[in-house]
Amino acid sequence: QKEVEQDPGPLSVPEGAIVSLNCTYSNSAFQYFMWYRQYSRKGPELLMYTYSSGNKEDGRFTAQVDKSSKYISLFIRDSQPSDSATYLCAMSSQGGGNKLTFGTGTQLKVEL
């Protein structure tokens, strides 16, 4: 079993839809949770960074962490074609500046 599980997709939604992306994990030591966006042939770009359980909102993006269920989510409101990318969840037990364990990424396509 992988430490972090993420549905690879592809996930296709119409423009303006609310997108829900999820990861589950097995390591209860993970305390720091991140979402990265990766465009094709580019490096990952940090979108959201959360510590422990709870919600965090930044513009159209909302990150949720439920440590009791070992489940994290990223919601994208009013999705745009420019949101089409691969979204990677990443986790660490010691902070974002330390070893990260990544999910495989979910490929998202927002269609006009």
Add this chain to the structure above:
Amino acid sequence: GAVVSQHPSRVICKSGTSVKIECRSLDFQATTMFWYRQFPKQSLMLMATSNEGSKATYEQGVEKDKFLINHASLTLSTLTVTSAHPEDSSFYICSAIAGGPTGETQYFGPGTRLLVL
């Protein structure tokens, strides 16, 4: 801020040759940089942690004599793939640590695509 560059962006080489990839933090100093490898449709896998002025720490299963890492300054780390073989063809990405409002965060370079013929 927190921009990381990589050079080259793409390289094609013959089997048996060595390839050097550079990772630079452009607007900040990074004591620690990480090197990842990403195969198609797979996640980023950490290869090694590069610390300025000291030896790199390699993850289990990564050959340190094959993947040479040198972190000679606070803004530059290099990864050399020695005696490259077709199975080394992959997307190599580095990251550097920078502080921010939420604590230390990894900022990633744009990646280097290596194709070994």
